[in-house]
Amino acid sequence: MNNDDLLTRILTCVELGKVNRNTPFPPDMKGMDGADELTRLALERGIKPSEILNDALIKAMDKVGQKFADKKIFVPQMLISARAMNASMVHLKPYFQTGEVKRKGKLIIGTVAGDLHDIGKNLVAMIVEGAGWEVIDLGVDVSAQKYIHTIQEHRDAVVGLSALLTTTMHNMRTIVADIKNSFPAVTLMIGGAPVTEQFRAEIGADGYASDPQGAVAYLNSLIHEV
Amino acid sequence: MVCSIPSSGLRISTDNILKSLGVPVDQADDYLMDKIQELILQSVGISSPSACWSVFPDPRFLNETGTMSLEGKIFHLNKMVTLALSKSTRVAFFVGTCGDAVELLSKQLMKDGHSLEGLIVDLIGSEIAEDVADFVHKKIEEDMGADGLKVTNRYSPGYCKWPVSDQQQLFHLLRDNTCGVQLTGSSLMLPIKSVSGIVGIGKDVKNQGYFCSICDADYCLYRDKK
Ligand code: B12
Numbered sequence: 001m002n003n004d005d006l007l008t009r010i011l012t013c014v015e016l017g018k019v020n021r022n023t024p025f026p027p028d029m030k031g032m033d034g035a036d037e038l039t040r041l042a043l044e045r046g047i048k049p050s051e052i053l054n055d056a057l058i059k060a061m062d063k064v065g066q067k068f069a070d071k072k073i074f075v076p077q078m079l080i081s082a083r084a085m086n087a088s089m090v091h092l093k094p095y096f097q098t099g100e101v102k103r104k105g106k107l108i109i110g111t112v113a114g115d116l117h118d119i120g121k122n123l124v125a126m127i128v129e130g131a132g133w134e135v136i137d138l139g140v141d142v143s144a145q146k147y148i149h150t151i152q153e154h155r156d157a158v159v160g161l162s163a164l165l166t167t168t169m170h171n172m173r174t175i176v177a178d179i180k181n182s183f184p185a186v187t188l189m190i191g192g193a194p195v196t197e198q199f200r201a202e203i204g205a206d207g208y209a210s211d212p213q214g215a216v217a218y219l220n221s222l223i224h225e226v
Numbered sequence: 227m228v229c230s231i232p233s234s235g236l237r238i239s240t241d242n243i244l245k246s247l248g249v250p251v252d253q254a255d256d257y258l259m260d261k262i263q264e265l266i267l268q269s270v271g272i273s274s275p276s277a278c279w280s281v282f283p284d285p286r287f288l289n290e291t292g293t294m295s296l297e298g299k300i301f302h303l304n305k306m307v308t309l310a311l312s313k314s315t316r317v318a319f320f321v322g323t324c325g326d327a328v329e330l331l332s333k334q335l336m337k338d339g340h341s342l343e344g345l346i347v348d349l350i351g352s353e354i355a356e357d358v359a360d361f362v363h364k365k366i367e368e369d370m371g372a373d374g375l376k377v378t379n380r381y382s383p384g385y386c387k388w389p390v391s392d393q394q395q396l397f398h399l400l401r402d403n404t405c406g407v408q409l410t411g412s413s414l415m416l417p418i419k420s421v422s423g424i425v426g427i428g429k430d431v432k433n434q435g436y437f438c439s440i441c442d443a444d445y446c447l448y449r450d451k452k
Contacts, residue, residue, distance in 0.1 A: 007371070025452070026257075073247040074247065075248050079345065116415075116416075119352070140418070165390060
């Protein structure tokens with residue numbers, strides 16, 4: 001197997017959700033090496049971590065995202081792929097720390113103060129992470145203070161706010177204003193069932209998406225702008 | 227009144243979990259079905275579903291303002307809920323919960339990188355909370371039936387534009403009869419997998435099913451589903 005074949009196999013493992021040799025999924029790859037073993041092998045062979053990231057992992061997750069958009073696969077398969085990607089990322093981590101490989105960017109995400117609905121926010125977090133972003137999840141009932149504190153430590157991060165209650169949409173308005181007050185340049189993306197594009201414009205947030213794919217597309221559009 | 231709910235009182239179905247995951251039932255593979263079934267068993271096993279309720283006499287309804295006065299407090303039920311409850315001569319407030327073990331299991335799974343399993347367990351927790359509400363609603367109906375009284379639909383603060391902040395008064399009236407569920411300053415219940423609400427009681431009331439056309443919460447995913 002040459003290096004290109006190896007990268008293709010890693011891509012396939014992530015696309016189909018083959019985590020490691022022991023995981024039973026997908027059934028027709030039982031007993032075969034997964035993203036875990038193959039990434040280790042690739043690094044041993046001297047393939048550059050940035051090549052593994054860009055030519056296998058991110059390409060795989062792009063394919064997964066497209067299949068999801070075309071309704072060929074659903075949330076579970078997407079999460080299994082994200083897990084295979086993470087198994088591979090474990091090996092790349094040291095290179096992220098030295099700065100040799102870079103992720104696409106950072107997303108700080110949370111459910112805003114006054115709200116505890118987090119299923120949608122968690123989905124967005126997992127899928128954005130799978131798409132190559134670092135995600136800092138602040139959990140639920142997150143105050144403006146907590147967002148601001150976290151932004152202080154991660155000045156380059158995009159910030160995501162989720163709300164499911166109409167009453168917490170109001171909190172979203174004040175939290176967005178508070179964050180913009182402290183950090184006018186930070187990019188804020190909002191979402192949640194009652195949130196709309198119109199509401200985004202009204203409260204002065206920068207981006208809105210109705211689902212995880214939309215969130216990834218918006219985040220990726222920020223990179224292309226730079 | 228307090229009741230702990232036997233697991234036979236729960237009706238968590240694989241189909242509902244698939245629906246929440248966005249997977250068409252006819253496209254779910256065996257791997258996913260087995261996983262869901264296994265996680266339902268595990269989650270139901272560690273959950274401690276329970277519900278508490280108290281009955282209060284002499285509610286006064288003001289249809290024009292959409293309010294109810296009870297025990298010297300004003301509840302902002304909103305017109306639609308007031309109208310539906312207006313013939314009640316008593317009302318029951320209830321709080322039901324799935325307990326926090328399922329929530330903790332979900333968090334742990336996610337932390338360990340098993341995001342799909344964590345998500346499924348989280349969805350099961352929400353289903354249990356909804357089932358608890360169904361159970362307590364029926365229980366109140368049975369109890370009242372013994373006195374020749376009927377019950378209305380149940381309504382929850384936060385639904386149909388009834389502000390969640392009214393939770394403060396609801397919890398105040400329930401005093402310690404809340405099955406250990408705590409209310410935060412922002413009117414949310416902990417454990418998260420909890421539900422609260424009101425049921426109208428009287429000779430001339432009826433359970434009408436949900437009538438979405440009167441409610442103007444257009445964003446509600448429950449709209450016209452029941
Ligand atoms: C599941 C659920 C629960 C679960 C909570 C589970 C949890 N951990 O989140 C339980 C049963 C516990 C619950 C309880 C309550 N709930 Co509830 N709940 C729901 C329900 C049925 C589904 C929400 C959900 O998970 N949807 C699925 C996810 C995948 O969708 P989503 O959240 O919209 O997310 C997607 C997008 O919006 C987007 N997105 C989400 N966040 C973000 C963020 C960014 C940055 C971006 C870009 C995108 C994005 O991507 C996601 C994936 O596609 C909704 C019904 C509804 N209309 O939505 C009610 C609902 C949200 N609940 C409601 C209420 C009122 C409550 C209670 C307050 C009721 C009560 N008094 O008991 C309690 C509060 C509980 C507490 N602890 O205090 C109301 C809110 C109404 C309102 N006026 O705002 C709703 C709308 C129900 C209704 N019929 O009115 N609830």
